[in-house]
Amino acid sequence: MKVILHLLIFGCFFSGALYGQNETNITYGLKLGGLFSKISNLQESIKGRDNTFDNSVMESKGAYGLEGGFFMNCKxxxxxxxxxxxxLFRQSGETVNYQDATGKEFELGLHYSYLQIGALYKVYPYEGLNLGFxxxxxxxxxxxNVTYKSNEADGMYDVATRQFYKDGLDGTDDFSLCFALGYELHQSIHFDLRYYLGVKDVVKTNSSSFQFIENxxxxxxxxxxxxxxxHQW
Structure with missing residues (x-):
């Protein structure tokens, strides 16, 4: 099923490009940007069923990353x-900080990378100003790709603990809706602000001694x- 979906996406990409050669004005280029990402409900998944977590605080800090790649604009x-x-190539994920009553602290980071394939429908209400969905x-x-740092025994057990998280949490494919606001200058420079709203579970939990909760x-x-x-218009 996943292979079929990938082929459909590629087919839409290239068929749209071929159609555009006759009916549209085409420009193409490269883009690069910075992003801030989060993964919902990760704290609940990680806490699991371990009662020693009852007097703990786990905070979501998000993660910074990059996004860049190729675009083709068919007006x-x-x-x-x-x-x-x-x-596009995108780096995104989540970082959580943990503290409990015993003084234990750790920082867990999930740093995922994706090959993003998709398209925007863009409307230009005024000159280069555009809205996209x-x-x-x-x-x-x-x-x-997991990182783990703690104050337990000066980090002596960090490597082993990180392996538990690597074995218990798997990043999966993502699917998201995109809402965009942009502006295109006549000199071929584009500015783009986007919000990606994920609609698919991106973390799969596996059986392990940590007893993660599927969420x-x-x-x-x-x-x-x-x-x-x-190329300009």
Whole structure:
């Protein structure tokens, strides 16, 4: 099923591009930006069923990352509407801080990477100002990129504990809706602010001694990027 979905997405990408050669004005370019991301309900998944966590505090801190890649903007003939398919690389995830009554502290980070494939439907209400809505499917590239740092025995057990988290938590593919606000200058420079709303569980829990709880963990990402178009309208 996953393979079929990937093929459908690629098919839409390239068929849209071929159609656009006859009916649209096409520009293409590269973009790069920074982002801040979170994963919902991660604290509940990690706390599990261990009673020693009862007097603890676990806070979500989010994670910073990068997003960049290739875009193709196909502006429909004689309209203020465009279809913009994209292939992007994205780093996102979550960081949580833990403290309990015994003085134990640790920081756990899930640092996931994705190949993002999708498209935006863009409307230009005034000159280069544009509003966009679309969807992106993220193919997981790093399901077990986990960091763990603690004050327990000066970090003596950090490597072993990190392995428990790597074995118990797997990053999965992501699917998100995208809402965008952008502006395109005549000099081919683009500014883009986006919010990605995840609609799919991105963390799968496995059987382990930590007894993680399977939960619905969805991503949310805010991204600001700068793009350059190689061809103007």
């Amino acid at each position: 429909l003939h004689d309209t203020r509407v465009a279809i913009q398919p994209e292939i 679309g969807a992106f499917y993220g193919i997981s590239l790093s399901a077990n 619905n963990n969805k991503s949310s990402v805010i991204c600001f990027s700068l793009g350059y178009s190689f």
